[in-house]
Structure formats: C-alpha cells, structure tokens
Amino acid sequence: MKAYDIVIIGGGPAGLAAAVSAKEKGVDSILILERDKELGGILNQCIHNGFGLHTFKEELTGPEYAARFIKQVLDLGIEYKLHTMVMDISHDKVVTAMNREEGMFTIQAKTVILAMGCRERSRGALNIPGYRPAGIYSAGTAQRLVNREGFMPGREVVILGSGDIGLIMARRMTFEGAKVKVVAELMPYSGGLKRNIVQCLDDYGIPLKLSHTVVEIRGKERLTGITIAEVDSKGKPIPGTEEDYDCDTLLLSVGLIPENELSRGAGVEMSPITSGPLVNESLETNIEGVFACGNVLHVHDLVDFVSEEAGAAGRNAAAFVMGERRTSQGREIKLNPIEGVRYTVPSVIHPDQMDDKLTVRFRVGNVYKNCYISVYFDDERISRRKRPVVAPGEMEEIKLEREKLLSYPDLKTITVKIEEA
C-alpha cells in the first residue's frame, strides 16, 4: 500500500490552498485526489469576475483565480491524480480510491484533509407539485452547460431561489439571448449577495419577487410554464396571488449542501446546522489527523475566505505530520452560538494549540438591523461590534486572540450572539 503524509480529498480551491500551505510549511509527501478532469473545481465554471479581492488585491474571474493556485501547485511539484474518485476513508486513515488506469487502490495517509466542497440542494424541486418535464435544472448545472459545454438550456427562463449562482445565471442567460422573466424567492430576504442582485438582476430589469414560490409546473415532455404565488409568514402560498409565466426553463438556486458522505463513512462527527464536520481551532475533526476546510466544512460566499481557511488547515496538517502538535489535547473551551448566531466554525478551541489570532466564522439566522455582534467569556462581555445590518446570506466573523484566552485560565465557554442596539 502506498503511503503519503497528507492526502487531500478534492482539487478545488480548498484542496489547492491546503496543499500549497502544507508544502510551504515543509511537508513533501502530499497527494491531491480529484474526480474531475482538471484541478480548480467549481471555479472553472464561475467565469464572472469578483474573485480574489482579499487574496490577490485584484478582481479576477473564477478560472483566473483557480489558475493562480494551480500554478503554485505545479511549481511546487505537488502530486495529484485526476479522474480519481475516492470511495472510502477509514477511521485509521486508509483512503480507498479508483480511476481507469489503476483500478481500485488504497493509500495509507498520516493525515487527511477533507476538501470535497458542496453540491446543490435539490429539495426545492421535490416539493413542487406537477409533472417532471425536461427543462428543470439546478443553477450550477445550467452554469456548467453554458460556460463549459457550450449548450443553452433554454430561451425563456424562470429562476426559483435567489442564491448567488441563480443570480449570476440570470445575467449569463441574458447575455446568451435568453429572456429571464422573474426570480422568485421563498424567504422575505435574498439568499445572495446584494451586489449580485444589483449587477445581475437590476442591471437587466429582471424582477426579484421575495416571499414567492413556484406552486405549479406545466408541460409533460418539456416545461411550458410555471405558476408562482406569494407565501405567508409560514411559507404557505396565499390563494389569489398566483401569476402564470410561460417558460421552457426553470433554474433552481435553493442552497448548497456540504458533500460529506466520505466524512460520515470515516466516523467524523457532523454539525446538524452546517451539515459539515465539527472542528476545533486547528480545523481538525474528532478523528485526530483528519482536517476539513472550504465548502465541505461550511458553505462560504467568497472563495477568498475558502483559501484562507484551507491554508490554515494545510498548515495544521503539516504541523501534525512534523510532530509539532500535541497529541493529548489540553484545556478545551466551547463556543456557544445563541440568539441569532446559528453556528460557529470552529466549535471548540484548545488555547494551547491555537494560532496567535483565530478567525471564528458564523452565519446568522435572520436579518438584523442596527445590532451588535457580542462575545462573552463565560458571563463577561468582552467585545461587541456594531453592525448596521447582518443577514443569513453574508458570512460574519469575529477574531479571538490567544493571549486573551490564556489570561482567562478558568474560561469554559465563549458565547457569540446578536444583541439589539
């Protein structure tokens, strides 16, 4: 059986950044396993601009952003296998994978970095009554067809859900000559970034209907039209508000789910909120030496933050390989997300192992205006930051300092919550 110090599952933005930082820290035995025909992951089909403002201080398109990391991986001579599907990760870090050349094979890893990303939620499709005609796509599938395969899914389009991919595709389909008639969003707020609503919908006069959903799908072989209706505060359609639209294409942009079958198979403990692994300050799961980063851990809005997080996972995995990490973990401080804060990544901190500064990322459960993001060390409030608005569609963060944590030797719980101004 082959052996590597670090095996990285997935060659998208998280896997690439983790590999680069692990190599730069001094680990040479690294293998990236990627199931697609190329490195770069979903960035290759995200041809729009807006990537890299934090990482490279310039505005790049998805493929350009990916190319910069791919070049680093190649320049550093990091090994990778394409067309390779990982089938299983065992509790003792034996990775079983397969591809056409080698068939099924196993690798003994000292550490595993989970970087499988996420996939699109399809639940929206299943809850819509009616036939199942051709012409209904997830927004990301349509994005791949248009941008990579050179096909147009249709000419008259309705989009359900206002996630960023749906908004981006509204503009993209418009460029390719389609008529995007409406974007319907079940929630009273958009799930996408504001700038995407302005630049992808408002610029082209595409209406966004909040608190609306699709209640009927028409057409037997091919989609011929849909009906949307306004919903009440419980998400139930309000009779009498129905509007019909003729269309041959319905795109669903209703959220992303971390892809964690392999993690579960390995026995990694999961968060029911993020659908990703529970991790500590080192982005390490409950299995020692198994780390997670990027969208497999929790869904991000900006790839720049994925790269940053994955860089930390790569460094921590390298430290583990090089014996710099203590294996018996010391004092443990729990993070306690309450009152509007849905979760935190990480969920637990060992101060003796954390970096000098630690970024804790989280999402809120609703839109809050003129509020504070407050941090409590046990019962003592140690910081509060005023925010004009926070929304579920935009990830938030707080920074914790190691020194500060060490100065509270009895600290058990760090609470993060939203407080009214």
Place this chain on the structure above:
Amino acid sequence: MEKRELICIGCPLGCPVTVTIEEGQVVKVEGNTCKRGDDYARKEVTNPTRIVTSTVTVEGGKDVTVSVKTQSDVPKGKIFECVKALKGIVVKAPVHIGDVIVANAADTGVDIVATSNVDEK
C-alpha cells in the same frame, strides 16, 4: 428634473438611495447612510461601468469553450455591444490567459481577453 432610485452596493446594508438629476448634473443624493453611498450613487448615474464576462467557442482544444472578459470595466451602455462582438467568434487552441480575443471591443478602447487556458487536444 429626474429622480433615480438605486440600491447602494458599497456594503451589505444596501441603502435605498434616491438621486436627483437636473440637466445632467447630480444635485442631490438621499437615503445613503455614509459617504460611500454618495460616491457610488454619483458614479452610477453619471458613468456606470461593468466588467463583461462571457465565453467563446474553441476549435481543436481539450475544452469546447474558453472564458473571456473585458480587460477593464466598460460603460454599462456598451455591455450588450461587447457581448455581440463575441458572437460567432471561434478561436483555435491553444489559448492562454490574457490572449486578446477581440481588440477594442465595441469601440470602447478595451480588449476582450481569455481568462482560462485551453490546451490542444
């Protein structure tokens, strides 16, 4: 006198901003809660610009399309002319990031360049 309603994209707050224009001049910006909103609104009503991204067909490559962008932002009113300038264009592999696909697209003075690499088949 013309009034235009905008949503500021300077931060997640997304202030609804009303801009009053008289004889082509911005005379009033209302609804913004900070200076950035004022700046955005003035540029947005006088000279709004965007980067345009799309794809063109590739012959003889490992991929059938290559992604492209305008090298810098172009006036908003020129977006569709830039998109039209790409219609029917077929490039031969190999294509590299930065290769000029259309020079001076739609007379904007801005080139449209490749944003991905496509090797020969």
